[in-house]
Amino acid sequence: MTMHLSAPVLCTGLTYTWPDGTPVLRDLTWTAGDGRTGLIGNNGTGKSTLLKLIAGRLAPAAGSVRVAGEPGYLSQDLTLDASLPVDVVLGVAESRAALHAIESGDTDERHFTALGDDWDVEERTHATLARLGLGHIGLDRTVGDISGGEAVLLRLAALLLARPAVLLLDEPTNNLDREARTRLRQTLADYRGTVIVVTHDRELLDHVDQIAELRDGAIRTFGGNLTAYEETVAAEQETAQQAHATARAGVARQRRDLLAAQTRQARSARYGKQAFADNRMDKAAAGTMKRAAQVSRGKQQAVHEERLTEAQNQLAAAEERLRDDDTIRIDLPDTAVPAHRTVLTLEGLRLRTGRTLGDLRVHGPERIALTGRNGTGKTTLLRTVAGELSPAGGRATVHVPLRYLPQRLDLLDDDRSIFDNVSGLNPHAVPNRIRAQLARFLFKAHRADQPVATLSGGERFRATLAALLLADPAPQLLLLDEPTNNLDMASTGQLVQALAGYRGALIIASHDEHFLSQIGITRWLRLDADTEPRTSGRQTGEARTVEG
Numbered sequence: 001m002t003m004h005l006s007a008p009v010l011c012t013g014l015t016y017t018w019p020d021g022t023p024v025l026r027d028l029t030w031t032a033g034d035g036r037t038g039l040i041g042n043n044g045t046g047k048s049t050l051l052k053l054i055a056g057r058l059a060p061a062a063g064s065v066r067v068a069g070e071p072g073y074l075s076q077d078l079t080l081d082a083s084l085p086v087d088v089v090l091g092v093a094e095s096r097a098a099l100h101a102i103e104s105g106d107t108d109e110r111h112f113t114a115l116g117d118d119w120d121v122e123e124r125t126h127a128t129l130a131r132l133g134l135g136h137i138g139l140d141r142t143v144g145d146i147s148g149g150e151a152v153l154l155r156l157a158a159l160l161l162a163r164p165a166v167l168l169l170d171e172p173t174n175n176l177d178r179e180a181r182t183r184l185r186q187t188l189a190d191y192r193g194t195v196i197v198v199t200h201d202r203e204l205l206d207h208v209d210q211i212a213e214l215r216d217g218a219i220r221t222f223g224g225n226l227t228a229y230e231e232t233v234a235a236e237q238e239t240a241q242q243a244h245a246t247a248r249a250g251v252a253r254q255r256r257d258l259l260a261a262q263t264r265q266a267r268s269a270r271y272g273k274q275a276f277a278d279n280r281m282d283k284a285a286a287g288t289m290k291r292a293a294q295v296s297r298g299k300q301q302a303v304h305e306e307r308l309t310e311a312q313n314q315l316a317a318a319e320e321r322l323r324d325d326d327t328i329r330i331d332l333p334d335t336a337v338p339a340h341r342t343v344l345t346l347e348g349l350r351l352r353t354g355r356t357l358g359d360l361r362v363h364g365p366e367r368i369a370l371t372g373r374n375g376t377g378k379t380t381l382l383r384t385v386a387g388e389l390s391p392a393g394g395r396a397t398v399h400v401p402l403r404y405l406p407q408r409l410d411l412l413d414d415d416r417s418i419f420d421n422v423s424g425l426n427p428h429a430v431p432n433r434i435r436a437q438l439a440r441f442l443f444k445a446h447r448a449d450q451p452v453a454t455l456s457g458g459e460r461f462r463a464t465l466a467a468l469l470l471a472d473p474a475p476q477l478l479l480l481d482e483p484t485n486n487l488d489m490a491s492t493g494q495l496v497q498a499l500a501g502y503r504g505a506l507i508i509a510s511h512d513e514h515f516l517s518q519i520g521i522t523r524w525l526r527l528d529a530d531t532e533p534r535t536s537g538r539q540t541g542e543a544r545t546v547e548g
Contacts, residue, residue: 007031008166008194009054013063016049018454024049027063030219032212036188036195038205038226041214043458043491047198048076050214051168054196067166068194072159076171076198076457076485080151082144086137087125090158095121096139128157133183148407149175149374156184160191169197171457173204174485175407177373177511200488202226202514247315254308334474336503337400339364343477343505344385348394351384353377355527356393362477362505369516370509372527378509379407381527382479385507400476400504403468407481409460411467414453418443418463421452425471434470441466442494458491465498476504484512 009032016025024046041047052058054065055073080089087093098114099121115121122139129135132153137146146154152175159167167188173181185207188195196212199205205226212221213229222229337343344362351357355377362368370378383389385396386404405411412421422434438448441462455463461483468475484492496518499506507525510516 008068010066014060015062016060022454026217034194035209038208038211039196039198043488044456045214047214048170051170055168069165071166071168072164073168074172080143084143086141087139092121092125128160132157147375166194171199173201250311251315254311258308335476337364337476343400345397349391350393351377351380352392353380367506367521368523368525369521370525376527379481382481401473402477403475404479409464411464412452417449419448422467422470425467437470458487478506480508484515
């Protein structure tokens, strides 16, 4: 790989290991150039760890990182103090205070020092907020007054105001509705600097300049967006599969040739022995013939063995070029619900946000998509159904065992292993059965004993999903709040496969339209800011709307 000392980001020989000894990155070297780079890879490969190393949030065990200036970093597990004023989060509170003091007639030198050349701080701040759809947020409000999606955009606005040369974004579209995602993509398109973004958002990845794939401890960069990357990989895999088939045929052919040669040699040896026994050949001639045959057999054996070894090496090389990613395998018959059975009843339900949902019944294995803008009450509805919040009016009655997967994956104890967490939710299960089920969620053998604190976002999600689905009793109603947050594309595909094996009812809040299109949604419940909730059912691709 060619190194460019002037590159915005230069990683050399990076190695990082978790405190428990689990290796994450080992001797990684990578150069990130100008423009927008989508950093992709399976969960657990170290994408978020790499961003933290570049951002200076983690120190490598070996190697070095060079970054042009102070990078701006947006974490995927963003938490903001709810009591902080918006201008403090944006990093402009001191400049604003100095500007207001000067405008009120206070000519103290410290105000001019604090303000510097930033006389347009408020205009610039309001323009940045407006660009991200946050123009309605006052600078003197507190973070507690805004939604989770708005908090992500607020943090991004703070980074943009700081004008870093390198912007590092870890799952920036988490919790963002469609309009907010569109604004984010446009903002990044206009950004004049280096952007490295870890995301599962296909639309965002189709607006980057290059894709960097972290796989097997190394990064390979592909020019173009996600679609171009997928086309390249598909073509490479087709070629690799053809080469693999040819190599396998070559190994089989060389084995046949070696066996045929050994058979001929054995037949020749038997002929010589028989000729000597029949007195058709004297002892000296027989000895000469035997020595010549041994030399010939040795040479032929060596040639055939060399050809077989070469064919086996070619097969091994072909196998290395094949992508063989594990997938979740799950079948949960205990979760099956008859189509006529009612699993959830909402009667005159009014949420604590003030929104009225009225009446709703969920039957059998329905799959309901809960959609709407940020702040319309999707999470509040799920938490109310799960019993975490009391309704402001009416009632929600759940008629079957229920499990709830929140946006924040905090159901598991970080200090305990995956196995111990699942065992705690299923105390009557035989340990071997739990381990067998965890293996279906790709936590095989010793990986089931890995501490939860060391898991990536996608691995934590998978472990949490395993803990919920393997709990006793098995859930027949599953509530999922933005389940594809922090999941790479491979893990999202694994989630789709896992849900295909789930036979209960689902209510899923998600902004990921590609994901929703894959899981067989049977009904849509839309919570819009300015209208009453609406439900619609889909049959063979056609929609029918019923007023709620």
